[in-house]
Amino acid sequence: MKLHILKPSVNNMAVRVFVRAAKLGFTEDDVYGKTRTQEFIAMNPAHLTPMIEAKGLPKGVLWESCAIMQYLCNKHDLTKFYPKAPARRAMIDSAMFYLIGTLYPYVARATYPALGFPQYAGEVGSSDAVAEHKATAQKAASDAIADPLGVFHKFYMDGKPFIGGAKPSIADIRLAATLEFLAAIDYALPGWARTYMAAMEKSLGKAYAEPAADVRGYIAYVKSQKK
Ligand SMILES: N[C@@H](CCC(=O)N[C@@H](CS)C(=O)NCC(=O)O)C(=O)O
Numbered sequence: 001m002k003l004h005i006l007k008p009s010v011n012n013m014a015v016r017v018f019v020r021a022a023k024l025g026f027t028e029d030d031v032y033g034k035t036r037t038q039e040f041i042a043m044n045p046a047h048l049t050p051m052i053e054a055k056g057l058p059k060g061v062l063w064e065s066c067a068i069m070q071y072l073c074n075k076h077d078l079t080k081f082y083p084k085a086p087a088r089r090a091m092i093d094s095a096m097f098y099l100i101g102t103l104y105p106y107v108a109r110a111t112y113p114a115l116g117f118p119q120y121a122g123e124v125g126s127s128d129a130v131a132e133h134k135a136t137a138q139k140a141a142s143d144a145i146a147d148p149l150g151v152f153h154k155f156y157m158d159g160k161p162f163i164g165g166a167k168p169s170i171a172d173i174r175l176a177a178t179l180e181f182l183a184a185i186d187y188a189l190p191g192w193a194r195t196y197m198a199a200m201e202k203s204l205g206k207a208y209a210e211p212a213a214d215v216r217g218y219i220a221y222v223k224s225q226k227k
Contacts, residue, residue, distance in 0.1 A: 001026045002053040006035075008115075008218035013177040013211045014065045015050040018170060020207035022078050026052075066096040069170040081170045095156045095163050095171035099178060103148040107181055109141030114184045115222055142185060153192050161199055168203055176200040176208070180215045184222065 003019060003026050005012045019026045034040055035047045043061050044051050051063040052072075062068055070093075073082035083089050112119050113134065119125035124137035152175060156163045163171045176197055182189060189197070201208045 003028050004031045004040075004049050004051040004053065005029065006032055006049050007211075007214040009049065010177040010181050010215055011048075011065045012050045013180065013215050014174045015052075015068050016211035017173050017177060017204060017208050018069050018072070018081070020210065021168075021173070021204050022072065022076065022081060024072060024076065066100060066170070066174060069173070073170060080167065081164070081173075083164070083169070091156065092163065092169050092171045095152065096174055098148065098151070099171070099174055103145070103152075104178060106141045106144045106148070107178055110138055110145060110187070111181045111184045113138055115181070115219070142187065145182070145187065146190075149190070149193065153190075153196075157196075161196070162203075168200055172200060173204075177212075177215075180212060181219075183216070184219045 005028055041047055044063055048063045050065055051061050052068050053061050113125050125134050162168045
């Protein structure tokens, strides 16, 4: 299996942590600057990473971080990361959809301007609005993070160390990777989230630390450029 990645991205970090934690066989191809090439778009018209290229996939490739982790868990019967019982699995799916549909857009609006990442069409950040309006929109997104973040703690974790229970699930890998970006804006994570991030890194060890170092290194680089 070939994993096409961009190292500074937390969407990518999630899958990069997962394949390491699950000890799957893979090679990584850094496609920085190549996602809009004809060759890449011919495989993946959405031009998005992470993307896996593997035999047996109807189209030869698969993108969307959560779908990749779900597919690999199904394929290799990795119930440790993705429980089989429908009700428990549904909670993991719900947490991941909630992250992609609700939390991540706030995180992107709050952090992408600081990270120097392009914003999505229609966002104030990608318009010709004055800097003050862009800053107001960025702050509004940052302020909006606390509410869905609290939902992960109160509802999905509900007193357990992880969304997955005693051990991290694919939803936990996706959440922890997402929260890494908040360092770009020095977001004050609540105490429980700091404990959670430390527990994720402790539980997954090098599998977490190695891809996290790429994201953290990029954030440190961007911050150093602003000084
Ligand atoms: N929801 C997607 C988001 C993927 C995404 O936005 N990927 C970005 C990097 S963070 C990308 O590959 N952009 C390259 C491009 O659009 O050319 C996921 O979770 O995988």
